[in-house]
Amino acid sequence: MFPTMLFPTPNRLTNNRVITIQQWLTKLTSKQLMITHGLKGQTWSLMLTSLFLFIASTNLLGMLPHSFTPTTQLSMNLGMAIPLWAGTIFIGFRNKTKMSLAHLLPLGTPAFLIPMLVMIETISLFIQPLALAVRLTANITAGHLLLHLIGSATLALMGINLPTALITFIILTLLVILEFAVALIQAYVFTLLVSLYLQDNT
Numbered sequence: 001m002f003p004t005m006l007f008p009t010p011n012r013l014t015n016n017r018v019i020t021i022q023q024w025l026t027k028l029t030s031k032q033l034m035i036t037h038g039l040k041g042q043t044w045s046l047m048l049t050s051l052f053l054f055i056a057s058t059n060l061l062g063m064l065p066h067s068f069t070p071t072t073q074l075s076m077n078l079g080m081a082i083p084l085w086a087g088t089i090f091i092g093f094r095n096k097t098k099m100s101l102a103h104l105l106p107l108g109t110p111a112f113l114i115p116m117l118v119m120i121e122t123i124s125l126f127i128q129p130l131a132l133a134v135r136l137t138a139n140i141t142a143g144h145l146l147l148h149l150i151g152s153a154t155l156a157l158m159g160i161n162l163p164t165a166l167i168t169f170i171i172l173t174l175l176v177i178l179e180f181a182v183a184l185i186q187a188y189v190f191t192l193l194v195s196l197y198l199q200d201n202t
Contacts, residue, residue: 026049026053029049029052029188029191030045030048030049033045033048033049033052033191033192033195034048034195036199037195037198037199037202040091040095040202041195041198041199041202044195044198048191048194048195048198051080051084051190051191051194052187052188052190052191055071055080055136055186055187055190055191056183056184056187056188058070058071059071059140059182059183059184059186059187060180060183060184062140062144062183063176063179063180063183069140069144071136071137071140071186072137072140072141072144073137074133074134074137077132077133077134077136077137078129078130078133080133080190081129081130081132081133081190081194082129082133084129084194084197085128085129085132085194085197086129088194088197088198088200088201088202089125089197089201091198091201091202092200092201092202093201095201095202096201096202100201104117104118104121104122104125105117105118105121128197132190132193132194135186135189135190136186136189136190139182139186140182140183140186143175143178143179143182144179146175147172147175147176147179150168150171150172150175151172153168154168154169154172
């Protein structure tokens with residue numbers, strides 16, 4: 001629940017700069033995610049914006065020294081991906097049953113390929129939440145692991161070769177900046193893919 005403390009509720013007539021920037025980013029993200037949706041899809045705007053803010057703030061808090069990033073755990077990411085994916089699929093089958101079933105069989109398929117293609121499309125449909133979760137887990141874990149390895153190399157080289165240690169420290173600094181960008185990008189990608197699944201089913 002700690003990330004929610006980073007987004008205080010404004011209680012003044014004129015907001016300060018931090019709250020103004022937060023509100024501007026929230027509106028911008030919501031607009032980008034919901035621009036292609038109809039009225040039914042736009043009812044998800046609050047949940048998708050909250051999801052983006054939660055993942056982004058969790059990833060950024062994981063950049064603090066000696067902290068733990070929950071999004072490196074596949075179980076947590078699957079816990080977010082499966083219900084959201086299942087919700088979009090349920091909406092699709094409830095509102096557009098024929099169109100949802102038509103996605104399982106491309107138009108103009110030869111008769112002898114129909115059973116195989118239906119099986120392949122069904123498997124690809126059920127792989128979507130796994131792909132969502134694994135993408136987020138792999139990117140965040142790989143970045144943190146790389147930072148840890150280069151940080152350890154920098155400490156080891158300080159007593160052996162100072163110029164080389166300085167070069168690895170510069171690389172480490174650049175990677176930290178990159179990892180901050182990755183933390184935000186991965187939150188946006190996760191939310192955008194959920195939004196695209198919703199768009200296909202509304």
